Amino acid sequence: MIFYFSATGNSRFVAKVLADHCQDELVCLNDYLKNQSKGEFSSEKPYVLVAPVYAWKIPVRVQDFLAKAGFSGSRKWYVVVTMGGSSGAAASACQTLLEQRGMEFLGFQDIRMPDNFLIADRMLEKSQAIEKIRASLPLIRQTAERISKGEHLPSKEESAKDRLLSGMVNWGFNHFMSKICSFTVSEQCVRCGRCVQDCPTGNIRLTDTGISFGDQCMFCLGCINQCPTHAIDCKGKGAQNGRYTCPPDEEILSER
Ligand SMILES: Cc1cc2nc3c(=O)[nH]c(=O)nc-3n(C[C@H](O)[C@H](O)[C@H](O)COP(=O)(O)O)c2cc1C
Secondary structure, three states, X not given: OEEEOOOOOHHHHHHHHHHHHHOOOEEEOHHHHHHOOOOEEXXXXXXXXXXXXXXXXXXXXXXXXXXXXXEEEOOEEEEXXXXXXXXOOHHHHHHHHHHHOOOEEEEEEEEXXXXXXXXXXXXXXXXXXXXXXXXXXXXHHHHHHHHHOOOOOOOOOOOHHHHHHHHHHHHHHHHHHHHHOOOEEOOOOOOOOHHHHHOOOOOEEEOOOOEEXXXXXXXXXXXXXXXXXXXXXXXXXXXXXXXXXXXOHHHHHOOO
């Protein structure tokens, strides 16, 4: 069973390639996270989690899913993350979490994908994004092959810097980021409701004049990246750095 969480489509794309190759069931966690239900899952094949890296760890809500949901059948787990540049010590954090639940950790693979963190970085144009994803396809397929054979994924060295990033820096990010960086909505909002529907924490509501945000933001930036009218922003960073969504599968996978 292949679980994925994805705000802008990269992790969904990777999970889909893995599922197609491994002929395994694909389970989207976005609505599951929104409802915060405990969930009971059963699979005889190893479980696979695919998620983005947020501040050098998997998102807190996805960690909660691993810690709380019920998993019967297989005790084996793989973790595959998508990232813009570095996963820090996310691998050992996932291993610890799963082993605390008595699971067997079969390894971790980080996959370079286009960055969607528009607060700090310039977003790639669509053609550049397609090139970047295509460059990662051999590793995605190799990972799928290893998973389908039940092999361990290669282990990853973690430096002191990695541990600092996934430790203190991640803690700071989780505690302060959504407080420091509040989102704004311009008059371009047409109240289409897409952000309300897509927000993985159910944090956005329609109001008489537009939308409003609650206090449950997990800072996935899905709303800013995907707003059809570019009405949502954070300190003007979307206007400055552009917005990102993963290009359609067919365009990535089409023959050149
Ligand atoms: C809040 C946030 C934090 C991020 N932190 C990291 C990071 O620490 N390292 C990294 O390489 N990429 C980081 N990224 C980039 C994403 O991990 C990357 O673009 C990912 O593929 C997005 O996956 P998705 O499209 O499935 O949501 C971050 C993105 C966001 C929104």
